[in-house]
Amino acid sequence: MKGIIFDIKHYAIHDGPGIRQTIFMKGCPLGCWWCHNPESRSKEIISYTKEEKIDGQIVEKEETVGCQYTTDELMKIIEKDTVFFEESGGGVTFSGGEPLLQFDFLLEMLKTCKKRDINTCVDTTGFTDPEKLKAIAPYTDLFLFDLKHMDDKEHIEYTGVSNRKILDNLKMLDEMGKQVQIRYPLIPGMNDDESNLLRMLGFLNRLKHKYPVSILPYHKIGSHKYKRFGLEYKMNGTKEPDKEHVETIKKMFENAGFEVTVGG
Numbered sequence: 001m002k003g004i005i006f007d008i009k010h011y012a013i014h015d016g017p018g019i020r021q022t023i024f025m026k027g028c029p030l031g032c033w034w035c036h037n038p039e040s041r042s043k044e045i046i047s048y049t050k051e052e053k054i055d056g057q058i059v060e061k062e063e064t065v066g067c068q069y070t071t072d073e074l075m076k077i078i079e080k081d082t083v084f085f086e087e088s089g090g091g092v093t094f095s096g097g098e099p100l101l102q103f104d105f106l107l108e109m110l111k112t113c114k115k116r117d118i119n120t121c122v123d124t125t126g127f128t129d130p131e132k133l134k135a136i137a138p139y140t141d142l143f144l145f146d147l148k149h150m151d152d153k154e155h156i157e158y159t160g161v162s163n164r165k166i167l168d169n170l171k172m173l174d175e176m177g178k179q180v181q182i183r184y185p186l187i188p189g190m191n192d193d194e195s196n197l198l199r200m201l202g203f204l205n206r207l208k209h210k211y212p213v214s215i216l217p218y219h220k221i222g223s224h225k226y227k228r229f230g231l232e233y234k235m236n237g238t239k240e241p242d243k244e245h246v247e248t249i250k251k252m253f254e255n256a257g258f259e260v261t262v263g264g
């Protein structure tokens, strides 16, 4: 079995507990306006022409995004970092894109990691078939679960998909008693208004378990990639949130009893 991976990050410290290796799997069913990995969206391996300045001359170079790995090949890379996992309580995180788009490969990788006693996290949009989430749940130690907008119309506007399945899937994981960390991308002018935040707090408070929340402030890193992949960057004019604004929102979550971190 083979999977398509577009990046592997060693020694990651924001993608779950301890020191981790984060595997970025290709393909995403969403199209968030603020996405800083637009190269992740297509499920396929893609090539593009990159312009580079060398000795004052513009030179065109062909580059490829995505590489196929078998389960064995990827496990060999993961296992090179096991000493760091053991020392720090870390492990491997499958991210994307949306890792569940490559369900068979993901399931196989998770099962293999668990057989070798490696801690596993899955960073998911939640926009997936609930049966697939159920199937990977026994082999996933922690879900990093994105919550982008509570209003369905706005969710569709900014991401291209409805939030209904996402919210239902989060409720399902909650019912199952799985470990979850909520990831909230703070996007100024889109999902940081009081009304959305209060709805989010209300929804999270109605779950059976109280999950830690990670606030991910919007940043422009990756905006330059859009042109390269023939995509429109719709965030021109949106500023990165200042520290004060992030702190105000952090306080809102904390006052509602949530453990909050910023960044990731």
Ligand code: SF4
Pocket (backbone or CB within 6 Å): 028, 029, 030, 031, 032, 034, 035, 036, 037, 038, 040, 041, 096, 097, 098, 125
């Ligand atoms: S879910 Fe993540 S990877 Fe997919 S489009 Fe949105 S920001 Fe990008």
